[in-house]
Amino acid sequence: MSDVNPIKTRRDGAILEIILDRPKANAIDLATSRIMGEVFQTFRDDPDLRVAILTGGGDKFFCPGWDLKAAADGDAVDGNYGVGGFGGLQELRDMNKPVIAAVNGIACGGGLELALSADIILAADHASFALPEIRSGTVADAASIKLPKRIPYHIAMELLLTGRWFDVDEAHKWGLVNEILPSEQLMDRAWDMARLLASGPPLVYAAIKEVVRDAEDQKFQDAMNHITQRQLRSVDVLYSSEDQMEGARAFAEKRDPVWQGK
Template sequence: MLRLGSVNYDVQDNIAILTLDEPNKLNALTSGIRMGIREGLQRADQDDAVRVSIITGAGGKAFCAGADIGTFDFDPEKARAFFIDAMEVLSAPERALKPVIAAVNGIAYGGGFELAIASDFILAAESARFGVPEIKLGLLPGFAIVRLQDIVGRAKAKEMSILGDPVDAAEASRLGLVSRVVPDERLLVDAIAFAQRIASQPRLAVQMAKSFYNRGLGGNEMRHAIDGFPFLLMHADAREGINAFREKREPRFDKT
């Protein structure tokens, strides 16, 4: 097993398993986890023995809790640089040549949710919860804002983004977010079994299927999301939302 930043990278037969491993931070998208996701998926693509990748979270409580809010900087230039890097990481499963399975245990919020929906398949533990709560910080989800409506429909995407309420695994299945829901204790076992089924198919045909279905993803809408994020951070609502999160209190947004 290799340690890539804060991600454990292991290959079992022809399956690469990337385990986000900062459970004390609920596997938030720290610089170490962002580096590990990027390097792990690149390594899997370059390894001819690997046919499928699985991303999961250590600790049981969280797949990935999203951005590391404690490190947010209100400077627009720094915020834009951070967001460019984050969007590159969140879209990495989409851009990977080989199929990627998100094995979601516990919470997948914000960037963690976006990392999951960028994967080709999501297997959810019964305890899994999915959500884009950025609105509670005076912000909006970046990657999900250009992807979510294609999965759950425009109205539900608006509801999830504007209210910020999470959905459980059963609801996520009904919405078409996840491929299947499994008992918590079987999540990784079932994800590996699913990956083995994919790995048994013709390699080139599988990679071409992913490429064809993902055609048209990316482009200008991603650039709009990147450019919009620093603008939101400049607003007083974002400062209040982020400071309230850091201070562990309810935000008091301007009602006027």
């Protein structure tokens, strides 16, 4: 573990575990958000790192979002969150590596928005969720953009408009989380998933993530044109890569490919 506080990290090969550990509830203030941005930026830019796991310290809270006590003491809600915006992840440009959120407890407000910024969400069986910003007289901005695209529109609008709590079974029902795990198995499963992804082709992952982002608000043919005309950087790199040739050779030779990320 690193001694960075309130963010702890553990690196094992190509995997980086990022732990938001800020008792009592892992709430994020401006300083914490800036540190998280630096950590995620370092992960993004380190060619030897391929997968990140994000979780919370303890077993009660993943993250409740913005630190309202810090805000009451003068931490501006619209202050400088640092690179990547709130929590360092949801606005970080060119994040073309897989991120797994291991939700180990309460994920509400900005904490749920942070989980939504990951590519895969695993959740402990006692996890719970809410977007309570409505009760504080403000808007869950990132969730208002993302949630109606992830789950049925009317369910997303109900959750945004009421701010009600919902449990992990409901979250799984609507496809908001990938898997529900007993709490004592959550991190083992997250690491198993991370190892699987770390063994895969990083250039393909990058292309997938960029294509998904580019296609989000585009017509199908326009998005396809961007791919076939190699207008997306990650796709262009992939199509000219040694890894793509290695994939073809490995298939022809009936062996597992050895991915170099180049």
